Amino acid sequence: MRKANRYIDIYFLLLIILVFSIITLIFITVEELQLSQYILIGLNFIMIVIAYFTNIVIGLITSAFLVFFYGSYILYESILYNNTFVENSYIWIIIFPLSTFISGKFGEYILQVQEKVINLEKQINDLVTIDEITGLNNMKEFIKDLEEEMSRSKRHKFGLVLMIIEIQYFEELINIYGRTKANTIMKIMANLIEKATRNEDKRYKVEEDMFAIIMPNTTLDGAEVVKNRLKKELENILIQGYKGEEKFKFDVKVGLLEYDNNINGALKFKEMAERELEFDV
Amino acid sequence: MTKLHTVDYLFLYSIISIWLLLLFNAILTLSGYMYYLNIKSKKIDILKELKVFPMISILIPAHNEEKVINKTLKSVLALDYPEDRFEIIVINDNSVDNTGVILSDIKKRYKDRKIKVITTDKITGGKGKSNALNIGFKEAVGEYVVVYDADNTPEKLSLRYLVYAITKDKNLGAVIGKFRTRNKNKNLLTRFINIETISFQWMSQAGRWKLFKLCTISGTNFIIRKDILDKLGGWDVDAIAEDTEISFRIYKIGYRISFMPLSVTWEQEPEKLNIWFKQRNRWAQGNIYVLIKYFKRILKERNYSVIFDLYYFFSVYFLFLSSVIISDIIFILGIFTPIKVSLSGNFVIIWLLAYILFVLEISIALTMEKGESNSKNLLLVLIMYFTYCQLWLVVAIRGFVSYIRGGILKEKIKWYKTERF
Structure with a gap:
């Protein structure tokens, strides 16, 4: 990547130097800009664009044909009309392939970097299992762990409860307090959840406004106790602000569902637990 | 416009x-580039896609090849193709060195493999590659015949690609693979040869295949139908460019020859200039022989592939060469005499x-x-025009001279075998 970056710089500079040289050349040699000269400049810039957007080979092939036709034209003129051409006509034969080469290379390295960035982005998405705001595990990890716990509970006949916590009016929360403050609130909530649950419970942030807690070896009654405690704590949050402590009031809904053998699949389990939210009024 | 003189014309x-x-x-x-894109977009999965394995006879003519034959045979034996579906026929053609000993050694070591060694002496053999190939092909039992030169290292899958290409199309009489330079980093000459072989194959072979559906067999790494060889009666013993010659006869009976760049063999190229000269001289002489042999009948020719390929060789050997020589002569005349281009x-x-x-x-x-495609090769290409390519001019002229001398003095053209390193 670093190498490609350096080459991008080099070829960009070369391209600029080339364009500058072409302009200088025209200023020096041509007293009055003829149509043919103007067309040649135009063609050259089209070539630069083609080579940048396709690839260097297509650029070179196009420039080979352009060089060939232009050369043939000069040849034809000199044989039939004894036309000893303006001096700079030769230079175009060199400038065409040179500009396609430089811009083709420039495009090639930029493409390399772009592809690398896309790849890295994909890799990161595949690898990241932690929610960056709260430090809790994310959805991907949640599904994996839930599958695991479900089969464990099925085999050993332990109770397994899934708790879903949804913060109400989250959009409005962001609108009122801003993204940064909303994030701080989420962080505090995550801490509270961590404190209110047992060590062996697993906590996740599954969606932007939703937490999930997997509670192994738990009955619905036991979970109910945790739920009530959590609700009370989450609804009143204190934040250290500029003007002392600020008190926030939130509306939180909690859904609880115990696992039974008829539920197949973690996603299904989560969906059913989410439906329980409706009854928490 | 002034009146034009002969020199102007x-x-x-x-x-x-x-x-x-x-x-x-x-x-x-x-x-050539379009064909490259075609091949690239096909994405052939050769290990899965080749399902029928016809019987193959691999011919390897060897004349004094003690330096390379061992490695060649080993790589041919290692080809990824069912062991019982191909036989190897080595023609130990009038060798005076250790080739025979090495061959019988290998035969002993690989008892369960199908290896035939045919040894010829001064009377039956020693008449060049075409003769050796003819002797070998009479013994061949396969449905297809594949030829490798004695210095080749084919890649493991190369045979599969050749078989895949020829079995897919009934109109193909032969399929040629690609050859690369094994010793390309040895010195400047081999680097030039490497660039030359790559561009020859992508422009001349791939380009002609894409445009006109024809290629010229290039002596090694190609597959050909056995029944076509039977029909043609094998290789022309008088031709020293036996590969070009047989290509022409294949077009003439209405078959095509295609190019399969995925089948790759690595060969050794001359590392010394004098050996390079002798080898290229043979090619030039051989091609001129073929050109003249078929040019006599060009007016009666109806097969457009033959006409086109004749034009191709004609333009390379006659048009280009004559015009370079003429313009050089005019240039020199212009300096030393009053004859000038008006x-x-x-x-x-x-x-x-x-x-x-x-x-x-x-x-x-x-x-x-x-x-x-690196900066080093780019630099070589920039100087190649003034160095390596000028050598070709000498080769072509010498090829002509030798051919004409051969015609006038009725000298028997000798088949020169490239020396190995």
Whole structure:
């Protein structure tokens, strides 16, 4: 990547130097800009664009044909009309392939970097299992762990409860307090959840406004106790602000569902637990 | 416009024929690249896609090849193809060195493999590659015949690709694979040869295949139908470029020859200039033989592939060569005598055009070969025009002289075997 970056710089500079040289050349040699000269400049810039957007080979092939036709034209003129051409006509034969080469290379390295960035982005998405705001595990990890716990509970006949916590009016929360403050609130909530649950419970942030807690070896009654405690704590949050402590009031809904053998699949389990939210009024 | 003299007409002739060649090569490069894209987009999974394995006879003519034959046979034995579906026929052609000993050694070591060794002496053999191939092909039992030179290292899957290509199309009489330079990093000469072989194959072979559906067999790494060989009666013993010659006869009976760049063999190229000269001289002489043999009948010819390929060789050997020589002579005359071209104008342009197009086309061909499009090779291409390519001119002229001498003095053309390292 670093190498490609350096080459991008080099070829960009070369391209600029080339364009500058072409302009200088025209200023020096041509007293009055003829149509043919103007067309040649135009063609050259089209070539630069083609080579940048396709690839260097297509650029070179196009420039080979352009060089060939232009050369043939000069040849034809000199044989039939004894036309000893303006001096700079030769230079175009060199400038065409040179500009396609430089811009083709420039495009090639930029493409390399772009592809690398896309790849890295994909890799990161595949690898990241932690929610960056709260430090809790994310959805991907949640599904994996839930599958695991479900089969464990099925085999050993332990109770397994899934708790879903949804913060109400989250959009409005962001609108009122801003993204940064909303994030701080989420962080505090995550801490509270961590404190209110047992060590062996697993906590996740599954969606932007939703937490999930997997509670192994738990009955619905036991979970109910945790739920009530959590609700009370989450609804009143204190934040250290500029003007002392600020008190926030939130509306939180909690859904609880115990696992039974008829539920197949973690996603299904989560969906059913989410439906329980409706009854928490 | 002033009145034109003979010298002007000659000059015009040479400019126009060089111009024609430039155009032709630009088109070849374009179609070569198009064929490259075709092959790339196909994504053949050769291990899964090849399901029928016809019987194959691999011929390896060997004349004094003690230095290379062992490694060649080992790589041929290692080819990824069912062991019972191919036989190897080595023609130990009048060797005076250790080739025979090495061959019987290998035969002993690989008892369960199908290896035949045919040994000839001064009377039955020693008459060149075509003769050796003819002897070998009489013993062949396969449905197809594959030829490898004695210095080749084919890649494991190369045979599969050849079989895949020829079994897919009934109109194909033969399929040629690609050859690469094994010793390309040895010295400047082998680096030049490497660039030359790559661009020859992508422009001339791939380009012609894409444009006109024809290629010329290049002596090694090719597959050919056994029944066609039977029909043709084998290789022409008088031809020293037996590969070009048999290609012409294959087109004549209405078959095509295609190019399969995925089948790759690595061969050793000459590392010394004098050996290079002898080898290329043989090629040039051989090609001129074929050209003249078929040119006599060009008017009666109905097969457009033959006509086209004749034009191709004609333009390379006659048009180009004569125009370069004529323009050089005119240049020298212009310096030392009062004979001058009365045409005025910028003729440097044709030279510049030729040079720029040469560099462009070779660079394009190099990008089609993985790892060959680097700054070092680009530099070599820039100087190749003034060095390596000029040597070819000498080769072509010498080829002509030898051919004409052979015709007048009825000298028997001797088949020169390239020395190995």
